[in-house]
Amino acid sequence: MGGKPALTGILCIGCAPVGTKRRGGPGGLNKVCGVSPELQAIVGEPALPRTEIVKQLWAYIRKNNLQDPSNKRKIICDDALRIVFETDCTDMFKMNKLLAKHIIPLDPNKGSSQAKRLKTDVESTNESTESGTSPIIISEALAEFLGTGGREMLQTEAIKRVWEYIKGNQLEDPLNSMVILCDAKLRELLKCESISALGIHEMLARNHFFRKS
DNA sequence: CGACTGCTTTAAGTCCCACG
DNA sequence: CGTGGGACTTAAAGCAGTCG
Numbered sequence: 147m148g149g150k151p152a153l154t155g156i157l158c159i160g161c162a163p164v165g166t167k168r169r170g171g172p173g174g175l176n177k178v179c180g181v182s183p184e185l186q187a188i189v190g191e192p193a194l195p196r197t198e199i200v201k202q203l204w205a206y207i208r209k210n211n212l213q214d215p216s217n218k219r220k221i222i223c224d225d226a227l228r229i230v231f232e233t234d235c236t237d238m239f240k241m242n243k244l245l246a247k248h249i250i251p252l253d254p255n256k257g258s259s260q261a262k263r264l265k266t267d268v269e270s271t272n273e274s275t276e277s278g279t280s281p282i283i284i285s286e287a288l289a290e291f292l293g294t295g296g297r298e299m300l301q302t303e304a305i306k307r308v309w310e311y312i313k314g315n316q317l318e319d320p321l322n323s324m325v326i327l328c329d330a331k332l333r334e335l336l337k338c339e340s341i342s343a344l345g346i347h348e349m350l351a352r353n354h355f356f357r358k359s
Numbered sequence: 360c361g362a363c364t365g366c367t368t369t370a371a372g373t374c375c376c377a378c379g
Numbered sequence: 380c381g382t383g384g385g386a387c388t389t390a391a392a393g394c395a396g397t398c399g
Contacts, residue, residue: 179371196370197389204391219392238391242369249370 180313182248184230196249200242285354291335301355305347 180193189202207213207221214220219238223231231244282301289297292307312318312326319325319340326332327340336349 195389196372200370200390207391213392237368239368242390244369246370 179249180309182230182313182318184226185245185248188226188230196245199245199249203241203245283356285356287335288350288354291331304355305350308346308350 179196179199181189181191181199185199186192188206189199191198191202194202207227210224212222212224212227214222214235220235221227221237221241222235223233228234230248231241233244236244281298282304284292284294284297284299284304286297288304288308289295291311292304311332315329317326317329317332319327325340325342326346328336328338333339335354336346338349341349
């Protein structure tokens with residue numbers, strides 16, 4: 147339909163001779179995000195860019211004829227979709243909203259626009275560990291938690307593995323995936339019963355990441 | 360009247376520009 | 380120079396508006 151050419155048109159304005167003003171780029175929605183186990187059953191991958199997740203979801207919807215014939219914007223949920231969206235039918239616009247619950251930022255440091263607002267706070271916490279792209283020393287407790295031999299790794303890798311543990315053990319609060327319910331092992335590491343996604347990063351940065359000296 | 364274009368919605372990350 | 384705001388990115392289908 148007309149949607150894509152419209153965007154292309156806007157793009158062309160953006161690409162005006164004044165200067166190749168290209169925003170967005172490889173990040174943004176193209177950033178790889180974690181996929182909840184429920185959604186994984188549909189898209190078939192544990193981690194995908196948001197755009198790919200939507201694409202795979204639409205492929206699944208078409209393959210299974212889940213569009214309402216009278217209004218193709220409407221999606222009729224089958225069992226798998228019902229588990230994901232928690233509704234019998236939805237539409238293409240609401241779908242994106244519902245999808246958000248099942249898309250988990252692999253790097254919770256920059257997980258949301260809320261995080262963006264808190265960016266300065268968090269970054270000040272990060273001063274001790276820099277940006278996450280250079281190796282850091284992790285605490286003995288975290289090394290034990292991750293089951294790694296060494297204590298040197300990328301900050302992003304450490305965070306990623308903590309999140310893998312959380313997802314693997316389904317520790318996300320079903321009512322709010324931004325809240326993590328700690329099991330015994332995680333409780334020992336973080337010293338709390340539950341914690342927010344942002345809180346985990348802050349906690350790790352404060353108590354478990356150390357700059358290489 | 361038909362063909363085509365542009366806007367609609369939604370998410371979150373990135374980057375540019377304007378302003379203080 | 381630092382910060383904040385806003386534009387841009389993706390996907391989809393339908394509707395409204397414009398033009399020939």
